[in-house]
Amino acid sequence: MLTSYNGWPASKDPAEISIKSYPVPGTNRTLRCAGAVAPLLVGFAAEFHALIEPIDEGGLDDWGYAFRMVRGSTDRLSCHSSGTAIDLNATKHPLTKRGTFPAEKVPMIKALCKKWGLAWGGDWTRADEMHFEVAVNEAKAAKIILRLSKGKTQGAEQVAQ
Numbered sequence: 001m002l003t004s005y006n007g008w009p010a011s012k013d014p015a016e017i018s019i020k021s022y023p024v025p026g027t028n029r030t031l032r033c034a035g036a037v038a039p040l041l042v043g044f045a046a047e048f049h050a051l052i053e054p055i056d057e058g059g060l061d062d063w064g065y066a067f068r069m070v071r072g073s074t075d076r077l078s079c080h081s082s083g084t085a086i087d088l089n090a091t092k093h094p095l096t097k098r099g100t101f102p103a104e105k106v107p108m109i110k111a112l113c114k115k116w117g118l119a120w121g122g123d124w125t126r127a128d129e130m131h132f133e134v135a136v137n138e139a140k141a142a143k144i145i146l147r148l149s150k151g152k153t154q155g156a157e158q159v160a161q
Contacts, residue, residue, distance in 0.1 A: 004082035005070065006134060008034065011081075012067045019065045019083045024049065027056040032064040034083030037134045039145045041086050044116040044132060048088055051112070052105050061090040071095065085133035093130035098122070100129045117144045 004010045011017045018035040025046040033041045041064065049055045055062050065083040070076045079085035093100040101109065106122070113120045119135035121128025134141060 002077060002081070004077045004079045004084060006079050006082070006084055007137065008037070008079070008082035008084045008134065010067070010077050014065060014067075014083070017083055024055065024062075026050060027054075029056050029060075029062050031062065031086055032083065033086065034065070036138060037084050037141055039149065040116045040118065040134060040141060041084075041132070043148060044112055044118055045086060045088060047112050047116075048109075048132075051108055052101070053089060053092075055088050058089075059091055061087070061092075063087045063090065079133040085131060087130040088132065090130040095128050095130070096126060097129065098127040116148075117141055 002010045009017050014032070019032055020035060020038070021030040021032050022038045022042045023030050024042055027046070027049050029045070031038075031042060031045060045055060045062070064080065064086045066078070066080045068078050068081060070078045080087075101122070109120055109122065112118075113132065113135075117134060117136040117140060118132045121131030121133075136144065
């Protein structure tokens with residue numbers, strides 16, 4: 001089976017890797033992602049919405065699963081191809097633009113990413129501040145989901161059911 005560059009199974013067929021649409025608590029948005037990591041991505045998006053900036057205002061610029069290569073690559077599958085990445089408020093945080101978030105929000109973004117087992121594209125050489133992806137393997141993802149669902153963290157408990 002194909003894998004995205006973070007090692008998760010990827011497919012042109014969303015059903016093959018259990019891609020579904022999941023509502024983001026506290027918003028009118030849904031995100032398409034892999035079932036195994038939906039609690040991580042959806043829980044993160046809910047907290048991002050509550051603590052960083054709203055994701056359900058303006059255009060529909062919040063994305064998840066899309067089978068494609070990394071932008072500019074011909075041989076590296078994007079984490080969107082495995083349903084293990086989301087883009088939030090993409091039009092406010094365009095690819096290659098740095099400093100699109102207020103400086104005081106950046107530590108909270110990084111803390112939320114750590115909590116949910118994600119990596120942030122704002123930390124990369126080629127800035128992708130809209131982008132958040134699963135940065136842990138399947139076993140670690142399951143442990144994070146279990147820990148957060150026991151703590152009744154919004155998103156993790158709802159998606160894990």
